[in-house]
Amino acid sequence: MNKKSILVILIIVLTVITFIAIMKTVEVINRKEFARPIVYVVVKSVDPDVEFWEVAKSGANVAGIELGVDVVWLGPRAETDVDEQINIVNEVILKKPDAIVLAASDFTRLQDTAEKIMDSNITLVTLDSEVQTSYEHSFVATNNIEAAKEAARKMAEVIGEEGKVAIISHVFGVSTAIDRERGFREEINTYENIQLIDKMFYSDADTKKSYRETLNMLEEFPGIKGIFGTNETTAVGIGRAVKDKGLAGKVKVIGFDSNKELVQLIEEGVIDAVMIQKPFNMGYMGIKKAVEEYQNDKAEKKFIDTGSVLITKENLYEKENQKLIFPFAK
C-alpha cells in the first residue's frame, strides 16, 4: 500500500466521519425542534362550558410544557355522543401519535377502539373513565369507589345514620357512574338503619331530567332523607327540586363535582356536601403518565388516583379548595 492510497482512504474516512457527524446533529435538531412528541387527548366533551374538561385541559397543558410534548385536545361536543368519540379516536390512530389519553364516553362501546390503539403500538392511558378491556394499561382517575364511599359516610352523618336514601346516577353504563353507585351502595349498606332504595334513577347527565326524576322520586318515596347525585348536572337538578319543594334541609343532598350553582346551593344549605375531583391534576397526571410510558417501555402500568375532596359549607373558602371549586378567574 503506497502513500497515496493511504491518503485517499484517510480522506474518505474523514469525509464519512464528517458526514455522519452532520447527520447526527441534524437528527438531534429534528428530534428536538420539529419532532416534539405529540400526545392526543380524547375526552368526553370539548364544550367550553363543561368546566371539568376545561380544567383538565389546562392541567394537561401545564404537563405538556413541563415535559416538552405537544398536547392535542379533542373530543365530541356532547358527552353522550359515543359514536363521534369513536370516530375521533379512529382518526387519531391514523396519525400514529406517540400516545393517546382517552376518557371513554362508554365503558363497553369503546373497547374495540381502545384495543385498536394498543394494537397499533400506541401508548394508551385512560383518563377519568375506564374502558372495558383485558389489555394492560394505565388509568388516571379519581378513585370513584373510595370517593363515593366518603360521600356515603357524609350522607350517613347528615341524616343521623337512619332513614331512606336514594341514588340518582348520571349516565347508564359509564364507568364513573358504575363506580360511584357501587361505592356509595357498599358503604351505605354498612349502616344498619339506613335503607337504600332499590330503584335506580338516571338523569342522563341532564339537569332538567334530574329535576324531574327527583320530583318523581320524592313523590314515589315520601319520607326519603337523603339523595346522592353522581355528577354535577344531576346534583344541580336534585338541589333545585328539593329547594323548589321547600325541602331544603329536610332532604339531604350530596353531590359529585361542583359548579357555581352548586356552591350557591351549598351556601343556602340545600346541598350538604359535594365530592369534588381534581381535574387539573387528572389532566396533568394523564399526560405525564402517557409520556413516561411511551418513553420507557418498562414503566409500570397502574391506576393513579388523582384524589378527591369533600366540600361542605365550612371548608368552601379554604385556600386549598378555592382553586378546585372555582378553577377559573371568571
Add this chain to the structure above:
Amino acid sequence: MNNNYEKKTTRKFHVKSIQAVITFVFAVLIAGIIIIVGVLSYYTTGNIVKDNSTENVYQLVRQVNYNIEYYLGNVEDIALSFQYNKDIQAFLLYDSDNNEELAKNIREQLNTVIETRTDVNSIALISDTGKVVINNHNLKIKDDIDLNEQMWYQKALSTGKFEVSDSHVQNLLVGKYDWVVSCSTVLKKPDNQEFMGMLLIDINYNIIEDMVSKIVLGDKGYIFIINEEGNIVYHPKQQLLYSNIKEENIELILNSNDGNVTVEEDGLEKQYTIATSKYSGWRVVGAVYIEDILKYKPYLRNFFVIMSLIAVSVAIIIAILVSSHILSPIKGILEGMKRFQDGDLDINIKIKQENEISEIAKAFNSMTGRIKTLVSKNKEIEKAKRKSELKALQSQINPHFLYNTLDSIVWMSEAGKNNSVIKMTSSLAKLFRISISKGKEFITIKEEIEHIESYLTIQKVRYGDKLQYEIIANEKLLNYKIIKIVIQPIVENAIYHGIKKLSGQGKIKITIDRIENRILIKVEDNGMGMDRETIKKVLENKNEKGKKLGGVGIKNVDDRIKLNYGDDYGICFESELFEGTIVKIWLPLEK
C-alpha cells in the same frame, strides 16, 4: 537463516514504530489542544449564557414586579381619592335622614371611577357600623357575612395603611364567586385621623394573572407570585402544589434576598430569581430550569465533538505525511545498509534533499566508497601474497639446487660416505617438509631454524670447509611465529653472492633476538659485500645474471613481510665491499 530473518523484521518494526510514535504524538497533541480549548470554551460559553439568561430573567422578574407595583399604586390613588370625598365623609360620619340619597350619590361616584375599567371588579365602602355601599346596586352582600372577620378588613385595620391581599375567591356577594385581589384601606376622620370607614377595591385577578402567566422563561420556566406570608398569589401549578404533586420551596424564597437561589427538583437544577415588592410585600419569583437555559449545550457539545474528530483526522493525516517525509530518506538509508550488508558494495544512496539525514547518507556513501577501495586493495594484497608465497615455494624446488644436491648425494654414495648420504638426504627431506608445512603460512622460529639448518647442512656438504655457519637464537623466541622461509633466501644470497666468490673461508652468522617488541633476525657474512647498485638490484629482485639462479630472492622475502605485517617490517642491508654483508630482518613479535 532464521536469525537473519528476525533481524530484518525487527529493523522494519522500528521504522514503523517511529512513524507510529510521531503520528501518535502529533495526533494526541492536536486532539489534546482542541479538546482542552473545546472543553474550556464549552464551559465558558455555558457560564456566559447562564449568566446572561439569569440576568435576563432577573430583569424580567423585576419588570413584572415594577408593573405590579405601578398598578397597585394606581389602585391606591383611586382609594385615596375617596378619602376626602365630602359625600363619603357625610355618609360615614353622620347618620342623616337622606342616607339613601347619599348612598345613591356615592354609588354613582364609585361607579364612575371604575365604569371604564375592566380591571376593577367592585368597590365597596363600609362604615364602622356595618353599612355598605357597593358601586353596583345589583350586587348584594351576603346576609350571614361578618365583615370584621374578613382578612382584608382586619389587615387594613391593624396597619392603618393600604393593604393588598393574596388572590382569593370573594365570598362577600350573593351569587358572585370571582377571583380577586382585595385592596383595602382605612378611611380616617379629617379632624383626628381616627377610623371612619373601610374602602375595599377588588381587583380582577385576571389582571395579575395576565401580567405573569404569558411570560415564558425558556421551555419550562414560569413566574409565580407569593405574598409575604408565603401564600400563593399566582402560580401556574397551584393545584399541583396543593395536592403535593409539585413542591415549591416557599420557605427558602421567603428567607432569601432578591436575586438568585438554586434548588433541586426531581433531579433537575431549578433557579429562583426573586424580586420583592416593598409596596405590597409580594415576591415575584421566576423559576427557571438550568437545563432549559443550557439546552443549546448538546448542540455545542456535538459541534465540538465533530470539530475534534475532524481535527484529529487532519492531525493523523498530517502526522503520517510529515513522519513519512522525515522517515523516507531514513528508509532509503536503511535499504542501502541492508543491501550493503548483503554484499552489494556498489550501493550509493540517492540524496533527494539536503538535511541532517542527507548528511548521514553522504557519510554512509563515502564510507562504502572507502570500504570498497579497501576491499579491493585487500584483495590485491592477498593476491600478491599468494603469488609471492608460491614463488617462495617454487624456489625450494629449484631444479638447479635439487640437481646439485642430488648429484652430491650420488657422488657421496659412490664414495661410500654413507653417513653423509644419510645426513644429506634427511636434511633435504626436512627442508622440503618445512617448506611445505602442510600449506601453513606461518611457522615457529624453531621450525624456521630447523629449515635453515637443513639448508646449510646441504650447502655445507657442497662447500665443505669453505662454508662456516653459526646460529644463535634467543631461547625465549623459539615458539614465536613468523612467516615461513624468511632466512633461507638471505642465506642463499649470502652464499652465492658473498661466499662463493670468496677465496678464503666464508662465515655466516645468524642471530635471532628480540629488540623491544620486535624480532630481529640478523644474517651476517664475511663475503664479498655488495655495492649500492647490487643491493638495489637484489632488492628489486634482479640478479646480474637475470633469474637463472632461480632464487626466490630477497625482494620476495621483503614483499611477503610487508604484505603480512605492514611497512614497518622488512629487510635492510648493511654492506661493505670486500668486508661482508649484514642483512637485518625485522618481524613483529607474535605468538
